[in-house]
Amino acid sequence: MIIYLKAGGQLRAMLKPDVDHYTRRIEIEGEKTIREILKDISLDPAFVALVYVDGKMIDLSFKPSHGQTITLQPPVSGG
Numbered sequence: 001m002i003i004y005l006k007a008g009g010q011l012r013a014m015l016k017p018d019v020d021h022y023t024r025r026i027e028i029e030g031e032k033t034i035r036e037i038l039k040d041i042s043l044d045p046a047f048v049a050l051v052y053v054d055g056k057m058i059d060l061s062f063k064p065s066h067g068q069t070i071t072l073q074p075p076v077s078g079g
Contacts, residue, residue, distance in 0.1 A: 002027050003037070004069040011074035014043050023069070034070060035060035049075040 006023045007015045017024045028037060038045045038060070050073035051058050064070055 001029070001066045003064045003067070005037075005041075005072060006069060007072040007074070009074050011047055011072055014047060015041075015072070031063045033061050033063055034058075037064075047074060048072045 003026050004019065004023050005015055005026055007017075008022060012022055015024050019025050024041075026037060026041065028040070032040070034051055035045050038048065045060055048060070051060060051062065052071040052073070053062065053064065053068060062070075
């Protein structure tokens with residue numbers, strides 16, 4: 001199964017996009033949660049504050065379907 005992860009800011013650098021400037025194509029076997037997928041690609045889920053699919057906020061226990069695009073939002077920080 002193939003899914004797409006998108007991210008901006010510092011999270012984008014950790015994601016290591018390969019489709020475009022913000023998106024990484026991920027191939028997974030079987031059903032996995034977003035948390036498991038992030039760990040598989042060596043991205044610590046602690047760096048992800050919010051996750052969106054089809055404009056709806058979901059949690060890290062969501063299991064994506066083939067072809068879905070998941071948007072990852074880093075924690076907000078100020079300075």
